[in-house]
Amino acid sequence: MNQAEEFVVPDITVRKNAGLSHDTDYTMPQPLDRYTAADHATWATLYARQVALLPGRACDEYLDGIAALEVSPQRIPDFAELNRHLMAATGWQLVAVPGLIPGDVFFEHLAHRRFPVTWWIREPDSLDYLPEPDIFHDLFGHVPLLMNPVFADYVQAYGKGGVKADSLGGLDMLARLYWFTVEFGLINTPKGLRIYGAGILSSSSESHYSLESDSPNRLGFDLMRIMKTRYRYDSFQKTYFVIDSFEQLFKATEPDFAPLYAAIADRPDIPAGDILPGDKVLHQGTQEGWPDTEDA
Ligand SMILES: C[C@H](O)[C@H](O)[C@H]1CNc2nc(N)[nH]c(=O)c2N1
Numbered sequence: 022m023n024q025a026e027e028f029v030v031p032d033i034t035v036r037k038n039a040g041l042s043h044d045t046d047y048t049m050p051q052p053l054d055r056y057t058a059a060d061h062a063t064w065a066t067l068y069a070r071q072v073a074l075l076p077g078r079a080c081d082e083y084l085d086g087i088a089a090l091e092v093s094p095q096r097i098p099d100f101a102e103l104n105r106h107l108m109a110a111t112g113w114q115l116v117a118v119p120g121l122i123p124g125d126v127f128f129e130h131l132a133h134r135r136f137p138v139t140w141w142i143r144e145p146d147s148l149d150y151l152p153e154p155d156i157f158h159d160l161f162g163h164v165p166l167l168m169n170p171v172f173a174d175y176v177q178a179y180g181k182g183g184v185k186a187d188s189l190g191g192l193d194m195l196a197r198l199y200w201f202t203v204e205f206g207l208i209n210t211p212k213g214l215r216i217y218g219a220g221i222l223s224s225s226s227e228s229h230y231s232l233e234s235d236s237p238n239r240l241g242f243d244l245m246r247i248m249k250t251r252y253r254y255d256s257f258q259k260t261y262f263v264i265d266s267f268e269q270l271f272k273a274t275e276p277d278f279a280p281l282y283a284a285i286a287d288r289p290d291i292p293a294g295d296i297l298p299g300d301k302v303l304h305q306g307t308q309e310g311w312p313d314t315e316d317a
C-alpha cells in the first residue's frame with residue numbers, strides 16, 4: 022500500500038474483527054477461540070496444497086525454517102508456540118494484528134523484531150486469491166524465513182530503514198524494495214532457481230508461474246533499478262528480481278539510503294514489464310497474458 026494513500030480498512034477485516042479491539046500499536050491477543058472448525062479446515066487445505074509444491078521450488082532456507090517451526094498442517098497455529106522456536110532461533114516474535122496496519126506502525130514492529138501477523142483466515146470462497154494479507158499469507162509465507170539469521174536481520178534492517186525513509190521522501194522507493202524481495206523475490210541456488218518471496222510462497226498459481234512460465238521477466242537483483250520499478254498488486258508480477266544469496270541482499274541494502282534516495286528521486290519510474298539496457302537479463306518474458314491496465 023502506498024504510504025501517501027489514506028489508510029482504509031477492508032470490509033473483511035472489519036467483519037472478522039467485530040467485537041475485538043487492538044492496542045495503540047495495533048497488536049491484540051490472538052483470539053484463538055474465534056477460529057471455527059471451518060477456519061482450521063481452510064488452513065489444512067491451503068497448507069496441504071502449498072506444501073506439495075514446495076520441494077524443488079522453495080529455497081532451502083524456507084524449507085528448513087518451516088520444518089523447524091513445526092507448523093501444524095491441520096490447525097491454525099498458536100503464535101505462542103511458534104514464538105518459542107522463533108525466539109530461540111533468531112529472537113523474532115509474532116504479534117497478532119487485525120489486518121493491514123499503517124506503514125509507520127508496521128515499520129516500528131519490524132525494527133523491533135516483531136512480525137505483525139493478521140490473525141484471521143480467508144473464507145472458503147476465496148482460497149486462491151485475497152487482495153489483503155490473511156494468516157495464511159502472513160504466517161505460511163513470511164514466518165519460516167524469519168528462522169534464518171541473515172534474512173531475519175534483513176527484515177529488521179528494512180524496518181529501521183522504513184522508520185528513517187519517512188523523513189527522506191523514500192517510502193515509495195523502499196516499498197518497492199520490500200515488494201521485489203520479501204514479497205516476490207527469487208533466489209539463484211546451485212540446484213536452480215528457487216522462491217523466497219512470501220507473496221509467491223502463499224500462492225499456488227504464482228508458485229508455478231514465477232518459476233515455470235515464459236511470460237515474466239527474470240532479472241538480476243539491482244537495488245537502484247528496483248527502487249524505480251513499478252509493480253502489480255492485482256496480478257502476477259511482470260518482472261521478478263533474482264538474488265544470488267541472502268548475504269548479497271543484506272550487504273547491498275546495508276549502506277545509508279539517504280544519499281541514494283536523493284540521487285534517484287528525479288529519475289523516471291520504470292514500467293513493471295520493461296527491460297532496460299544494463300539489466301542483468303536471466304529470462305526475457307514473452308509478455309503472454311500480461312494485463313493491459315496501468316501498473317501501480
Ligand atoms: C509499509 C508499507 O506501506 C507496507 O505496505 C505495509 C503496510 N501495513 C502492513 N500491515 C500488515 N499487517 N502487513 C503488511 O505487510 C503491511 N505492509
Ligand SMILES: N[C@@H](Cc1ccccc1)C(=O)O
Binds near residue numbers: 181279
Ligand atoms: N540501509 C537502509 C536500511 C535498509 C536496510 C535493509 C533493507 C532496506 C533498508 C537505510 O539506510 O535506509
Ligand SMILES: [Fe+2]
Binds near residue numbers: 154159220
Ligand atoms: Fe506479505
